[in-house]
Amino acid sequence: MQTLLFEFRAMGGPCSFHLRGTTGSHAELAARKAIAEVQRIEAKFSRYLKDSVVSRINRAAGQSAVEVDDETRQLLMFADQLWRQSDGLFDITSGVLRRAWDFSAGALPSPQQLAEARSRIGWERVQFDGERVRLVETGMEIDFGGFGKEYAADRAAFVLREAGVQSALVNLGGDLHALDVPSxxxxxxxxxxxxxxxxxxxxxxxxxxxxxxxxxxxxxxxDYERFIEVDGRRYCHILNPLTGWPVSVHQSISVLAPNATAGGALTTIAMLKEEGAIDWLQSQGASYLAVGRDGQVSTNTPRFHLTAPQPSTATSPLP
Structure with a gap:
């Protein structure tokens, strides 16, 4: 079966669609529509773009509430759900920790830097009534980076299906959604x-x-995407909002889920759960592959096929 590849860049990295069972002109039109959807989501929700909804909310911190549309409302409600399910570990206000952790500098933050950043964290302090959202203190921010790419991958898959694509693999920088319409x-x-x-x-x-x-x-x-090593210890970019410090129990965790957004949330929360990760994943009925700090691999599903005897994980599709 012929597979057509469409590559592009979005959300800070390489992206691709693999479409099969679709003719050239039909596939190209569908891919263009899906790429446009990814670009729309990036323009609307990226904290790096000054005209995005997220940037407007952040600029109004400590001043006024910002009215949100239905799509933004749904994402904020999802963030609230994740915060509750994770006992506060998944917190979309925790992006301010980057002010303390500069992974290009190669040095640990000072206690004062961590304290200052942590003082701006707290989803429970965000005022959100379903129509308007207000960050109560200047310097607070929200950031959908914890599930933004995954959401875009799911939306791209939806657009491809609406365009008549029967089978596809959406890859947004390693966040994956496979589409297979029954036939x-x-x-x-x-x-x-x-x-x-x-x-x-x-x-x-x-x-x-x-x-x-x-x-x-x-x-x-x-813990391998962004990190520094100080005195032989690795400090990665996955930061616990309750302590301000990086996680250290697992090298990586992969999760299979009904969609990319759910998978991304599950694996991020699991990393933040540290010692409680596996029990929590089991309680969620998740299919996972985890690599401990010692390199030992564990999985609860035959859908992950081990190809090496030690450490694992990062998604990089090579159909």
Whole structure:
């Protein structure tokens, strides 16, 4: 079965759509529509763009409430749900910790820097009535980075399906959504490589497993994307909003879920749960592959196929 590849850049990184069973002109039109949807979401919700909804809310911090549309309302309600389900660990106001943690500097933040950043964190202090949102203190911010790309991946898959695409793999910088519309023909699942979080120097793209994905989402969180090492210890970009410090119990966690947004939320919360990650994932009925700090791999589903005896995970699709 022919697979057509469409590549583009969005949300700070490389993205792609793999479409199969679709003619060239039809596939190109569908891909253009889906790319436009990803670009729309980035323009609307990126904290890096001054005209985005998120930037308008952040600029009004400590001053006034901002009225939100239905889509933004749904995302804020989802953020509230994640905050409650995670006992405050998933907090969309915690992005201000980047003011203390400069991973390009190679140094740990001072206690004063951490205290200042943490004083601006607290979803429970955000005033949100379903129509208007207000950050009560100057310097507070919200950031949809914890599920923004995953949401965009799900929306792109929806647009592709609405455009008549029967089978596709959406990859937005490693956040994945596989689309498979039931039909009379048999289509194989996509094979997704799970990268090694501690690859040997001779094999920087080494994999530890691959996943079979026919329909739904696959997301990975890990300590290898942005980090510094100080006195032999790794400090990664996944930061606990309650302490201000990076997580350290798992190298990475991958989750299969009904969609990318759910998968991304599950794996991020699991990383933040640290010692309680596996029990929490089990309680959610999630299919996971986890790599502990010692490199030991655990999984509860045969949909993750181990290809190496030690460490694993980061999603990088190579159909």
């Amino acid at each position: 009379g023909e048999q289509r194989p699942p996509w094979s997704i490589d799970i990268q090694h979080p501690r690859p040997p120097a001779t094999q920087p793209l080494a994999r530890i497993a691959h996943a079979s994905l026919k329909q739904g989402g696959l997301a990975t969180s890990g």
